Amino acid sequence: MNVLIVFCHPEPRSFNGAMKEIAVQSLERLGHRVEVSDLYAERFDPVEGPTHYAERVEPNTFFPLTEQRHAFECTALPADVKREIARLERADLVILQFPLWWHGLPAMLKGWFDRVMVYGGLYSGSMRYDRGHLAGKRAICSVTTGSPATAFTRHGRGGDMATLMWPTHCSLYYLGMEVLAPQVVYGVQGGGLSYQAESEFREHLECAKQAWAERLTRLEDARPIPFSGWRDWDEHGVLQSEHPLAWRV
Amino acid sequence: MNVLIVFCHPEPRSFNGAMKEIAVQSLERLGHRVEVSDLYAERFDPVEGPTHYAERVEPNTFFPLTEQRHAFECTALPADVKREIARLERADLVILQFPLWWHGLPAMLKGWFDRVMVYGGLYSGSMRYDRGHLAGKRAICSVTTGSPATAFTRHGRGGDMATLMWPTHCSLYYLGMEVLAPQVVYGVQGGGLSYQAESEFREHLECAKQAWAERLTRLEDARPIPFSGWRDWDEHGVLQSEHPLAWRV
Numbered sequence: 001m002n003v004l005i006v007f008c009h010p011e012p013r014s015f016n017g018a019m020k021e022i023a024v025q026s027l028e029r030l031g032h033r034v035e036v037s038d039l040y041a042e043r044f045d046p047v048e049g050p051t052h053y054a055e056r057v058e059p060n061t062f063f064p065l066t067e068q069r070h071a072f073e074c075t076a077l078p079a080d081v082k083r084e085i086a087r088l089e090r091a092d093l094v095i096l097q098f099p100l101w102w103h104g105l106p107a108m109l110k111g112w113f114d115r116v117m118v119y120g121g122l123y124s125g126s127m128r129y130d131r132g133h134l135a136g137k138r139a140i141c142s143v144t145t146g147s148p149a150t151a152f153t154r155h156g157r158g159g160d161m162a163t164l165m166w167p168t169h170c171s172l173y174y175l176g177m178e179v180l181a182p183q184v185v186y187g188v189q190g191g192g193l194s195y196q197a198e199s200e201f202r203e204h205l206e207c208a209k210q211a212w213a214e215r216l217t218r219l220e221d222a223r224p225i226p227f228s229g230w231r232d233w234d235e236h237g238v239l240q241s242e243h244p245l246a247w248r249v
Numbered sequence: 250m251n252v253l254i255v256f257c258h259p260e261p262r263s264f265n266g267a268m269k270e271i272a273v274q275s276l277e278r279l280g281h282r283v284e285v286s287d288l289y290a291e292r293f294d295p296v297e298g299p300t301h302y303a304e305r306v307e308p309n310t311f312f313p314l315t316e317q318r319h320a321f322e323c324t325a326l327p328a329d330v331k332r333e334i335a336r337l338e339r340a341d342l343v344i345l346q347f348p349l350w351w352h353g354l355p356a357m358l359k360g361w362f363d364r365v366m367v368y369g370g371l372y373s374g375s376m377r378y379d380r381g382h383l384a385g386k387r388a389i390c391s392v393t394t395g396s397p398a399t400a401f402t403r404h405g406r407g408g409d410m411a412t413l414m415w416p417t418h419c420s421l422y423y424l425g426m427e428v429l430a431p432q433v434v435y436g437v438q439g440g441g442l443s444y445q446a447e448s449e450f451r452e453h454l455e456c457a458k459q460a461w462a463e464r465l466t467r468l469e470d471a472r473p474i475p476f477s478g479w480r481d482w483d484e485h486g487v488l489q490s491e492h493p494l495a496w497r498v
Binding site for chain 1 (some may be wrong): 298396405
């Protein structure tokens with residue numbers, strides 16, 4: 001497999017950095033080719049806006065999707081976006097490695113979606129979900145949280161993890177990818193904030209690395225999260241009322 | 250009331266820009282003081298990272314929360330973060346005006362949370378949720394979506410809107426704010442992508458502006474979204490099993 005790891009953390013010596021490193025080592029040992037998009041190290045610009053489009057279709061009003069489509073068609077996309085698309089095209093498996101910040105992706109990684117997943121190139125009205133451009137590829141989120149696991153259970157105060165992951169999982173599926181259940185490490189606190197002693201922190205990290213390395217051996221055969229698709233929907237994109245899922249979702 | 254509108258769109262002449270403008274006008278006409286954080290116009294930097302901290306507690310390893318707390322305590326936070334905090338402190342009502350991009354906040358607005366809501370200043374382990382620093386203030390999201398409303402119903406392919414808004418609503422509540430039901434305008438497409446003719450687009454906009462202006466007259470008495478709080482949770486932050494909500498959430 002070709003694997004793309006999109007790594008989003010400002011500190012290479014972080015828990016997230018260690019998770020990225022063990023993934024590179026483990027996957028290479030298994031014979032896969034690994035490429036890393038290190039968004040902070042590459043100073044990726046997460047802000048979609050007019051500055052990225054020199055030749056505008058609409059010089060007076062900036063419509064992001066219009067300019068994305070036009071730039072894609074003219075092969076005039078910004079160099080960093082082209083690079084990220086090329087990496088995606090090469091990948092069989094995409095791993096997003098990030099800390100949960102404010103109940104979601106860090107801005108840097110959110111902007112990777114905003115800018116790289118260009119309209120008219122990576123998706124369109126007819127090219128999305130199970131007819132998506134990235135069909136045949138798999139994706140998995142590897143996430144760390146500050147709060148402990150209990151806070152993210154069904155009745156936990158942080159909201160259950162499945163709900164917090166839904167927007168990102170939905171975006172990955174929108175692009176056509178199969179989404180695997182996330183790898184989540186809870187209760188990661190560093191830099192003297194922790195109630196955990198340094199040795200406990202190290203132990204937590206070693207444990208997490210081992211679990212991740214072990215899981216990475218099993219991703220090829222893993223069953224993806226089931227999503228409904230075009231044949232399940234009516235013309236409004238709503239689950240058909242007689243669909244077996246409709247009574248219980 | 251003092252109202253802060255956090256406006257996040259790269260184009261002032263956009264649907265979102267018009268929604269921001271009508272809010273300013275309507276609120277001022279009602280006698281409120283309005284301040285706007287125009288994130289794109291002010292070139293807000295949404296990327297949390299070591300570049301924002303000149304005097305580091307930990308010069309060798311960047312722990313975001315550690316540096317946030319330290320900078321807050323030394324009043325050494327970056328100028329833009331200080332400005333946004335001052336705006337928040339002045340506000341009785343906070344309006345977030347943004348387009349739904351990739352099932353969530355645009356990176357620019359996500360980074361406003363990542364950078365401005367500093368640990369040790371705007372929240373801590375004991376200062377959050379209904380004991381949050383911003384208690385007594387109210388917040389509301391005013392959102393536009395590209396897809397039509399049906400796609401965001403309970404069985405819609407985009408996922409239901411309540412789920413997509415949950416991470417942001419949870420973040421606002423985490424800070425102590427009361428969260429009002431969002432103002433959502435569906436099916437906003439511009440720049441020649443639209444199946445809607447220009448006149449239909451204008452009509453859609455006028456309709457949305459009117460509804461928003463009307464709703465803004467009623468926000469002071471509006472009932473916020475109910476959340477569970479400290480007295481509902483056990484020591485792990487989980488809804489107490491005998492709590493009346495536990496059986497049905």
